[in-house]
Amino acid sequence: MANNIKTQSNSESNPIISLKGVSKWYDDFQALKNIDLEVKLKEKIVICGPSGSGKSTLIRCLNRLEAHQEGEIHITGIELHERMKDIDTVRQDIGMVFQSFNLFPHLTVLENCMAGPNWVRGIDEKEAKERAMALLKQVKIPEQADKYPEQLSGGQQQRVAIARSLCMQPKVMLFDEPTSALDPEMVSEVLDTMVELAKSGMTMICVTHEMGFAKQVADRIIFMDEGEIVEQNIPEEFFNNPQNDRTKAFLDQVLS
Amino acid sequence: MFVDTVIEDKALHKPVFLIGLSVTVLAIFFAFNLTNTIFGEFLSPVIGNPEESGFFGRLAVSFVLTILFVGNLLLISFARLKIQILIVWIELFLLFLAFAYSFDLEIAYIFQNDFICSTESARAKLCTPSKIGLMISKGLFTTIYISAVSIAIATVIAIVGAVAKLSNNGFAYAISSFYTSLFRGLPLLLQIYLIYMGLPQLGFMIDAIPSGIAALSLCYGAYMTEIFRAGIQSIPKGQWEASRALGFKFGLILRKIILPQSIPIIVPPTGNQFIAMLKDSSLVSVLGIWELMFLAKKLGAKDFNHLEMLLTAAMIYWVLTIILEMIQARIESKYKQKT
Numbered sequence: 001m002a003n004n005i006k007t008q009s010n011s012e013s014n015p016i017i018s019l020k021g022v023s024k025w026y027d028d029f030q031a032l033k034n035i036d037l038e039v040k041l042k043e044k045i046v047i048c049g050p051s052g053s054g055k056s057t058l059i060r061c062l063n064r065l066e067a068h069q070e071g072e073i074h075i076t077g078i079e080l081h082e083r084m085k086d087i088d089t090v091r092q093d094i095g096m097v098f099q100s101f102n103l104f105p106h107l108t109v110l111e112n113c114m115a116g117p118n119w120v121r122g123i124d125e126k127e128a129k130e131r132a133m134a135l136l137k138q139v140k141i142p143e144q145a146d147k148y149p150e151q152l153s154g155g156q157q158q159r160v161a162i163a164r165s166l167c168m169q170p171k172v173m174l175f176d177e178p179t180s181a182l183d184p185e186m187v188s189e190v191l192d193t194m195v196e197l198a199k200s201g202m203t204m205i206c207v208t209h210e211m212g213f214a215k216q217v218a219d220r221i222i223f224m225d226e227g228e229i230v231e232q233n234i235p236e237e238f239f240n241n242p243q244n245d246r247t248k249a250f251l252d253q254v255l256s
Numbered sequence: 257m258f259v260d261t262v263i264e265d266k267a268l269h270k271p272v273f274l275i276g277l278s279v280t281v282l283a284i285f286f287a288f289n290l291t292n293t294i295f296g297e298f299l300s301p302v303i304g305n306p307e308e309s310g311f312f313g314r315l316a317v318s319f320v321l322t323i324l325f326v327g328n329l330l331l332i333s334f335a336r337l338k339i340q341i342l343i344v345w346i347e348l349f350l351l352f353l354a355f356a357y358s359f360d361l362e363i364a365y366i367f368q369n370d371f372i373c374s375t376e377s378a379r380a381k382l383c384t385p386s387k388i389g390l391m392i393s394k395g396l397f398t399t400i401y402i403s404a405v406s407i408a409i410a411t412v413i414a415i416v417g418a419v420a421k422l423s424n425n426g427f428a429y430a431i432s433s434f435y436t437s438l439f440r441g442l443p444l445l446l447q448i449y450l451i452y453m454g455l456p457q458l459g460f461m462i463d464a465i466p467s468g469i470a471a472l473s474l475c476y477g478a479y480m481t482e483i484f485r486a487g488i489q490s491i492p493k494g495q496w497e498a499s500r501a502l503g504f505k506f507g508l509i510l511r512k513i514i515l516p517q518s519i520p521i522i523v524p525p526t527g528n529q530f531i532a533m534l535k536d537s538s539l540v541s542v543l544g545i546w547e548l549m550f551l552a553k554k555l556g557a558k559d560f561n562h563l564e565m566l567l568t569a570a571m572i573y574w575v576l577t578i579i580l581e582m583i584q585a586r587i588e589s590k591y592k593q594k595t
Contacts, residue, residue, distance in 0.1 A: 065500060094501070096498075102494035104499075119504070165502070
């Protein structure tokens, strides 16, 4: 609570994302238990934890691909709830990158990137194309613009997916295990892209098992287990001085 | 389709199979006494008068036919796949012609002038000098017209129905599922009668062609609703999630993301429906619409040359469906290249 009062008093560091007492059930199974979390603008958060710990569920609640049943989620000051009318406008401001890329296979790489700005934001085709090409350059695959997703490697596809999200000029980027479906040699090219994005000042929330990336980029690491936030800390403290036994056990397994 | 890389021995080239096949075929030919047919006449130099050839004649005829049949198979088995397919097609087609020939038809009847043309009332533009001409200019045209309009309407119904069936709007789901249940549950012929005779009871006077089109569209729209629903559902959930995450609205996702991807899945079964509908359009002949089936019956009935005209109609339907199959194959290969 003390933390809460502090942020409210300082309007400049108002959290862009805030969760209060968020809980979620799948039938009888409680996937999220009373989650409190605040993310400030430009903050980089890494969420880790064993599989089934609720980290993907948590991140998917942030753009309401999943519905929470208890508690409050505020994104850029707008509360997410089941009767809201403007979920699409909130979603336009939140980019999301999926484990399985989810590119549109019937559209070219360029069309994938233009789809959002052109069809949703109503930006004309020429400008959408320029923006898409600029971002494809940023993720270093402008030469693949006219290919179809299946002609690309996994790493290239994931970079296109990142560019596709960035084309919407989001305020926050969510990454849901972006490198888990990749062959080992392609992980680094995607992580490099994410590191550069972090340097550019994007607010990022990443669910990932890449601890090297977490050390390098994260302002804060959150460890989840069984639907709870067990521990959160700055990377140095998190890795060198974990407090909770579950965190220690997890780190032993991941870092060994 | 997946073709295994291991080449198996051809069954036809195994002596055991070949002998077994020959014995079976011989037994079959022997079981049907063929000495009194054209085959017996051919062999008369050997077996004498077919009528009196008895057991020996019957055996000789079956033996020769078996040699011809099995030898033909053996020869074809050495050809390349494409040649094999071509030869078997031609042989089957010749058999079909022989079957038709055995009816002892009066082929010229098809090309004779029709009485309809000589009457005062039919001196219209569409009146043509021959029966086959009338079948094509009037019957084929009407059949294609009815089918094409019905196909277009059925497609629209199917898209709307599929979306309704997938929605969580109670009214939409109930209406759509009631519709598919009813129109898949009643025989098409019955639907045609119900629409043609039922709607006037409500005060809607409806002509034969519109009611035929309505029945065909509604019936096939119901089948296609299920096809479209399955096609939409087969698209991975991730496509919806990615579109939603970008802020797409439902209609936009369906139009730009989901339907374009389900087309390759929808096309093959939909092609089947189009072909089936083309043939089922013959049922509207009961309303007196001058399409192929109706004309075939009408033109043949006067001189009791039913089979001539029915076979003519059969060939026209067959050619039409072959054309549709080719179009379907084209569309399928086009989408195969793209994705």
